[in-house]
Amino acid sequence: MNAADLALQRSFPTVMVPRREPAEPMQAFGERLLIAQNGVFLEINQPWLSLVRRIAAYSVATAIPYGEVAESTRLMCERVPEALVGEFARTARAASPNETGAWIVWSAATQRFRLAPVTILSHSASALRYEPPILGPDEVRVVDCHSHGLHPAFFSGTDDTDDRHEIKFALVIGNCTSHTPSMALRLCAKGVFETVERVPAAWYAAVRATLSTTEAL
Ligand SMILES: [Zn+2]
Known part of the structure; x- marks a missing residue:
């Protein structure tokens, strides 16, 4: 052949x-x-x-x-630390009403997670273009996070197109400036989309705690 x-x-x-x-x-x-x-x-x-x-x-x-x-x-990785979701919520709030993004990456060698910021090429209230973060040789993306500014969290047609060939969890944070932002989470596996019906309560707690800390400053 x-x-x-x-x-x-x-x-x-x-x-x-x-x-x-x-x-x-x-x-x-x-x-x-x-x-x-x-x-x-x-x-x-x-x-x-x-x-x-x-x-x-x-x-x-x-x-x-x-x-x-x-x-x-x-x-194979441990539970995604809610503190990193809280950290992304803080970034999303600062960027609102514009959209922003970041990856939660995991190292198989150290078993540790970190939030890796993306390099934003352009962002508005309804669109985001970015360069992916530079990862270490043993790092892999586990959660692809993006925000919807003042709009609610959901997976748009653009998100479906963007996620079609990917293997990851996709997290959207919406209503970024409200006390309790909305969240949508799904597993993406090469065209298979499985919505996680219940986003972990610890993630909501982390997002709220983050916002309260910000508000207290
Ligand atoms: Zn989206």
Whole structure:
């Protein structure tokens, strides 16, 4: 086969899931497709996340001689520290009514998180363009944060387009200058969007605490 297709297929292989044993675990970070009896699954293996999701079902009840696969989610990193969400809320409030952004990144070597600011190219009350932060060699993005200024937190059509090819949690903070800003959180995995219905209460507490501290100054 030609070199270009070979490289493409190596970067995103397809596996026929065995019936009598689990599929071999992925040997490297990346993605692959699992063809199983119960559908077609996307498997993602990142330093901080491994995830399996069904992305297609068969439209014909034909016999597929392969094994079954179950969806799964495994987070290798610890819980995202709420203090970093509070720190981003403070930045978002200072930037409001304009939008702003930052990444919460995690180091597999040190197991630590930090808030990495983005370099803003242009921002307004309804748009944001930025250069991603420069990360250390063992750092990965876990949460992509952006703000909606005075508007409520939600995922817009632009957000859907921006997030379509990404693997991350996406966090939006809205109503940035109110006592309790609104938040929207979702997991993005190469086109799979899963809204987190309940943003952690500790995050709301951190955001409120941050604003109270600011107000007290
Ligand atoms: Zn947005």
